[in-house]
Amino acid sequence: MTGLVASFGSGAMTNSIADIGLADVILVVGSNTTEAHPIVGIELKQAARRGARVIVVDPRRIRLVDHAETWLRVAPGTNVALVNAMMRVILDEGLADEAFITERTEGFEELASHLRSIDLEEASLTTGVPVDTIREAAIAYASAERASIVYSMGVTQHASGTGQVRAMANLAMLTGNVGRPGTGVNPLRGQNNVQGACDLACLPNCLPGYQSVTDRGALDRFCDYWETGAYLSEEPGLTVVEMMDAAATGKVKAMYIMGENPVISDPDQAHVRAAMDALDFLVVQDIFPTETTAYADVVLPAASYLEKEGTFTNTERRVQRVRRVVEPPGEALTDLEILGRLAEALGQRWKYTGPSDVMTEIAAVTPQYAGITYERLEREDGLQWPCPDESHPGTPVLHTEGFPRGKGVFAVVEHIPPPELPDGEYPFVMTTGRQLWNFHSETMTGRSAGLADLNPQNRVEIGPKDAERLGACQGDLLEVSSRRGTIRAAAHIVDDIAPGVVFVPFHFADSPANALTSGAHLDPFSKIPGLKVTAVNVRRVAEA
Amino acid sequence: MRSVPDSDRITLTIDRRRVEGRSGQTVLDVCREADIRVPTLCHDPRLEPSGACRLCLVQIEGMRGFPPSCSTLATDGMVVTTVSEDLTELRRSVVELLLSDHELSCLTCDSAGACALQNIAYELGITWSPFDGERHRTWEAADGALIERDYAKCIACGRCVRICQEVQGCNVYGFTDRGFEFLPNTPYGSALADAGCEFCGQCVSTCPVGALTDKLSRFKGRLWEVQRVETTCGYCGVGCTVEYRVKDGRIVGAAAPLERGVNRGNLCAKGRYGWGFTHHPDRLTAPLVRKDGELVETSWHDAIAVVAANLARIRDEHGPDTVAGLSSAKCTNEENYLFQKLLRAAIGTHNVDHCARL
Numbered sequence: 001m002t003g004l005v006a007s008f009g010s011g012a013m014t015n016s017i018a019d020i021g022l023a024d025v026i027l028v029v030g031s032n033t034t035e036a037h038p039i040v041g042i043e044l045k046q047a048a049r050r051g052a053r054v055i056v057v058d059p060r061r062i063r064l065v066d067h068a069e070t071w072l073r074v075a076p077g078t079n080v081a082l083v084n085a086m087m088r089v090i091l092d093e094g095l096a097d098e099a100f101i102t103e104r105t106e107g108f109e110e111l112a113s114h115l116r117s118i119d120l121e122e123a124s125l126t127t128g129v130p131v132d133t134i135r136e137a138a139i140a141y142a143s144a145e146r147a148s149i150v151y152s153m154g155v156t157q158h159a160s161g162t163g164q165v166r167a168m169a170n171l172a173m174l175t176g177n178v179g180r181p182g183t184g185v186n187p188l189r190g191q192n193n194v195q196g197a198c199d200l201a202c203l204p205n206c207l208p209g210y211q212s213v214t215d216r217g218a219l220d221r222f223c224d225y226w227e228t229g230a231y232l233s234e235e236p237g238l239t240v241v242e243m244m245d246a247a248a249t250g251k252v253k254a255m256y257i258m259g260e261n262p263v264i265s266d267p268d269q270a271h272v273r274a275a276m277d278a279l280d281f282l283v284v285q286d287i288f289p290t291e292t293t294a295y296a297d298v299v300l301p302a303a304s305y306l307e308k309e310g311t312f313t314n315t316e317r318r319v320q321r322v323r324r325v326v327e328p329p330g331e332a333l334t335d336l337e338i339l340g341r342l343a344e345a346l347g348q349r350w351k352y353t354g355p356s357d358v359m360t361e362i363a364a365v366t367p368q369y370a371g372i373t374y375e376r377l378e379r380e381d382g383l384q385w386p387c388p389d390e391s392h393p394g395t396p397v398l399h400t401e402g403f404p405r406g407k408g409v410f411a412v413v414e415h416i417p418p419p420e421l422p423d424g425e426y427p428f429v430m431t432t433g434r435q436l437w438n439f440h441s442e443t444m445t446g447r448s449a450g451l452a453d454l455n456p457q458n459r460v461e462i463g464p465k466d467a468e469r470l471g472a473c474q475g476d477l478l479e480v481s482s483r484r485g486t487i488r489a490a491a492h493i494v495d496d497i498a499p500g501v502v503f504v505p506f507h508f509a510d511s512p513a514n515a516l517t518s519g520a521h522l523d524p525f526s527k528i529p530g531l532k533v534t535a536v537n538v539r540r541v542a543e544a
Numbered sequence: 545m546r547s548v549p550d551s552d553r554i555t556l557t558i559d560r561r562r563v564e565g566r567s568g569q570t571v572l573d574v575c576r577e578a579d580i581r582v583p584t585l586c587h588d589p590r591l592e593p594s595g596a597c598r599l600c601l602v603q604i605e606g607m608r609g610f611p612p613s614c615s616t617l618a619t620d621g622m623v624v625t626t627v628s629e630d631l632t633e634l635r636r637s638v639v640e641l642l643l644s645d646h647e648l649s650c651l652t653c654d655s656a657g658a659c660a661l662q663n664i665a666y667e668l669g670i671t672w673s674p675f676d677g678e679r680h681r682t683w684e685a686a687d688g689a690l691i692e693r694d695y696a697k698c699i700a701c702g703r704c705v706r707i708c709q710e711v712q713g714c715n716v717y718g719f720t721d722r723g724f725e726f727l728p729n730t731p732y733g734s735a736l737a738d739a740g741c742e743f744c745g746q747c748v749s750t751c752p753v754g755a756l757t758d759k760l761s762r763f764k765g766r767l768w769e770v771q772r773v774e775t776t777c778g779y780c781g782v783g784c785t786v787e788y789r790v791k792d793g794r795i796v797g798a799a800a801p802l803e804r805g806v807n808r809g810n811l812c813a814k815g816r817y818g819w820g821f822t823h824h825p826d827r828l829t830a831p832l833v834r835k836d837g838e839l840v841e842t843s844w845h846d847a848i849a850v851v852a853a854n855l856a857r858i859r860d861e862h863g864p865d866t867v868a869g870l871s872s873a874k875c876t877n878e879e880n881y882l883f884q885k886l887l888r889a890a891i892g893t894h895n896v897d898h899c900a901r902l
Contacts (some may be wrong), residue, residue: 017782017806018806027571036742036780037780037781037782038742038780038782038812038813038814039784039806039810039811039812039815040782041784041809042712042713042810043712045712045713046710046711046713048713049710049713064711067713080622088774097622097665109614120548169795188780188781188782188790189780189781189873190780190781190873191780191781191873191874191899192776192777192778192779192780192781192783192874193781193873193874193875193876193877194781194872194873194879194898194899195781196873196876196877196880197871197872197873197875197877197880197898198898199877200880200881200884200895201880201881201884201896202869202883202884202896202898203884203896203897203898204894204895204896204897205894207888208881208884213894222888223889226885226888228888228889228890228892230864230888230889230890230891230892231892232888232894233786234892235894236894237654237865237868237893237895237896237897238868238895238897240870240897240899243868243870243895243897246868247868251866252865252866252867252868252895253858253862253866253867254854254855254859254866254867254868255867255868255869255870256851256855256867256868256869256870256887257869257870258870258871258872258875258879258883259871259872259875260870260871260872260898260899261751262870262899265605265899280854280858281854281855281858283851283854283855286828287821287827287828288821288824288826288827288828289826289828293828293839296832296834296839297833297834297854298831298833298847298850298851299828299831299832299839300828300831300847301827301828301829301830301831301832301850302828304778304821304822305775305778305874306775306778306788306819306822307822307873308876310876310877310878310879311776311876311877311878312776312778312783312876312877313616313783313877314776314781314782314783314806315781315782315783316783316806318783318806319877320776320783320785321773321775321776322776322778322876323773323774323775324773325773325775325788325795326790326793326794326795326822326823327793329827329829330828330829330830331829331830331831331844332827332828332829333844334879335875335876335879335883336876336878336879336882338848339879339882339883339886340882341848342848342851342852342886343849343890344880345849345885346852346855346856346886346891347890348886348889348890350882352882355876355878358878358881358882359877359878361881362877362881367744381804381805381807382783382806411690417898423896428770429730433796436742436812436813436814437743437813437814439779439780439814439818442789443821444778444779444818444821444823445814445818445821447820447821447824447826448817448818448819448820448821448824449689449760449820450688450689450690450759450760450817450820451690451743451813451814451817451818451820452820453688454688454743454813483877485649491656500612522817
């Protein structure tokens with residue numbers, strides 16, 4: 001998001017899900033789409049079936065590769081090197097969209113001179129992708145009438161994630177693939193309402209609608225609107241990983257965690273446990289007891305998304321209704337009700353009659369949501385922001401005329417090797433990710449009959465040659481260790497993972513990949529941890 | 545509705561009615577948009593037309609025989625008849641043939657009330673099949689806990705084969721054998737898991753009869769007994785529209801309404817089958833407060849008081865920035881808005897974040 005804000009002035013998927021099907025060429029980078037976003041996966045597979053050229057960039061042979069024209073097996077953490085090389089080819093071949101560059105962008109000269117210094121052979125060595133393959137992919141993308149980029153955490157969860165996103169934006173602008181149907185730069189969000197949680201400012205540096213906390217005027221407007229006596233500073237607050245550091249050192253003394261399980265989902269589990277332990281007061285609000293509620297002083301029982309009214313905003317910025325399907329169990333209350341009671345106990349005078357009333361306030365203070373009401377959401381099939389007034393139909397494609405910041409900015413992005421590279425002691429690269437039948441820390445999928453049985457155990461995906469060197473057969477128990485921890489899981493030998501790379505899903509509490517990852521290597525701009533590249537050692541400990 | 549350029553507009557006469565359509569539409573599409581009912585068994589708007597079931601046959605002036613409306617393109621000036629004695633007779637014989645090899649266990653079939661074959665037989669007043677012959681029997685496939693296959697009810701319409709191939713791109717099913725044994729099946733009749741099944745249940749969603757059903761929903765409630773509530777899925781960021789089926793306050797199944805939402809009737813395994821957690825005995829059902837090292841049940845009143853007192857104490861003693869909040873991408877927009885408002889307006893800190901980065 002941070003990367004797209006810098007390039008375009010807005011950090012969301014530029015186009016719509018349905019619109020992916022209009023592209024002639026689709027570049028899928030760091031997104032295991034058919035498993036993590038299966039319905040977008042359908043869109044991609046059907047596009048391929050109709051003749052669109054799908055190019056997959058991923059260290060693993062994900063299922064989508066079966067439907068793709070080309071698979072570029074990049075070494076983990078080298079997307080920037082690849083995209084820079086592709087852009088070099090595009091310049092050399094004269095395939096840049098000069099009209100678009102002149103009219104809609106700035107900073108091209110600096111980028112172009114940087115690209116001229118890119119050596120394709122060197123890029124090939126860095127990424128592990130042959131020069132000819134890079135060239136073909138670049139030409140395919142740049143010569144398409146409509147080309148779309150789809151990416152996910154394989155791009156953002158790196159210490160250089162912001163740079164990687166800016167590289168994607170560079171590529172799209174260089175070829176004029178922004179602002180038209182079937183084009184764009186399209187990040188797929190992992191959780192149902194990440195987009196909404198960002199839009200409505202559960203972020204330390206933003207007020208609702210991405211109004212910056214460094215803007216005194218915006219701060220004052222919100223304080224007035226909220227009728228609060230609290231003084232809000234112009235200094236951004238702490239991000240999730242920074243909070244854990246601050247808790248561990250006693251700078252943060254109380255935490256209120258609503259619907260999160262950081263012990264499993266955050267990097268460096270031992271550190272997170274120490275942070276939870278060090279807190280003076282911890283309140284956790286959730287639907288299940290979790291590894292995190294174990295540290296709580298107070299646990300508040302919440303209603304699940306099937307037991308409440310409200311809205312979610314999906315990855316294509318579409319605000320959609322959530323409806324109460326069943327009643328919450330026992331005394332559980334919706335998060336909205338709990339927040340209301342807590343606000344009252346803290347002396348706030350909130351007078352909401354229900355979720356629709358909260359949306360009225362959201363619309364009043366959030367320009368992108370200004371035209372959204374429950375009444376319209378009932379009538380229309382959701383609404384895509386920006387929706388600036390009640391007669392506005394919503395916006396399926398962003399940046400059709402101009403960018404929110406005026407002109408799009410090219411950024412010179414250099415390939416920075418991941419901070420933790422393999423060495424003698426930790427010779428493998430571990431990359432993490434999601435699987436089809438599991439979701440995040442498994443609190444929901446692991447407790448849904450039928451689904452829970454499909455993939456109940458963790459595994460380490462490893463290539464045949466590496467497995468042979470370790471003397472490991474299919475199903476043997478492996479031990480994976482990093483500088484921070486050790487886990488065990490069964491070997492799952494797969495043909496098409498790069499040598500020296502292992503893949504471990506992060507879903508499983510009894511074998512948590514995040515016991516190994518590091519929270520120390522944050523992207524300097526987005527503060528996203530580099531979860532996709534961790535140096536590990538692997539050894540075989542027992543027979544299957 | 546998108547606007548139609550004049551050059552694309554066509555006009556047909558269907559059952560003596562003037563009906564507008566667009567070029568590129570099939571005769572069936574035009575009929576459906578005009579609320580003219582043409583029975584079908586093998587049609588699903590998610591699939592390419594196949595013309596296999598022969599129920600959507602119509603008569604078209606200037607065309608010989610009885611073309612299937614699902615795979616005949618509508619053209620300007622076309623004159624179509626959807627109801628006639630000949631057509632009814634043809635449809636009767638199709639249904640009678642299907643019923644000659646269809647187990648009539650409608651009494652306990654989960655698809656009763658939602659079964660296209662049951663509906664068309666009822667509409668045509670068919671009470672028995674005059675054809676006698678061999679019948680397929682139910683056999684137990686070791687397919688796990690989600691999808692039930694019953695070949696005694698299969699009408700070989702091919703929708704499961706087509707959705708798995710055309711939409712899902714998985715090719716788990718294909719047609720096997722010829723003649724009586726012509727049925728959709730996995731390679732060598734293997735279990736679904738061994739055939740590369742993703743358990744999305746798309747085949748169940750398109751099956752027009754009771755041959756493919758959701759095991760989780762068996763005997764839990766049929767279409768006329770359940771409340772149907774439409775909402776947005778809570779798993780990934782795609783935001784599919786899901787219709788949950790509820791009986792006696794419990795979810796008994798999930799489906800996606802066709803032609804609505806971003807998913808247009810499609811769902812994945814998590815969306816279709818990932819709802820059991822809501823009724824799981826592990827659910828937290830009462831507020832808990834730590835006393836002497838143990839979490840013990842308490843009232844809402846006390847729990848809220850303890851939280852408010854401690855947050856206020858730490859804020860007042862150590863400053864607002866010693867308090868931090870983590871919100872959730874699982875919660876609604878309204879809840880996320882109020883969460884950051886609470887941290888900012890009631891505590892006075894910007895220390896608020898959620899798991900977007902993870």
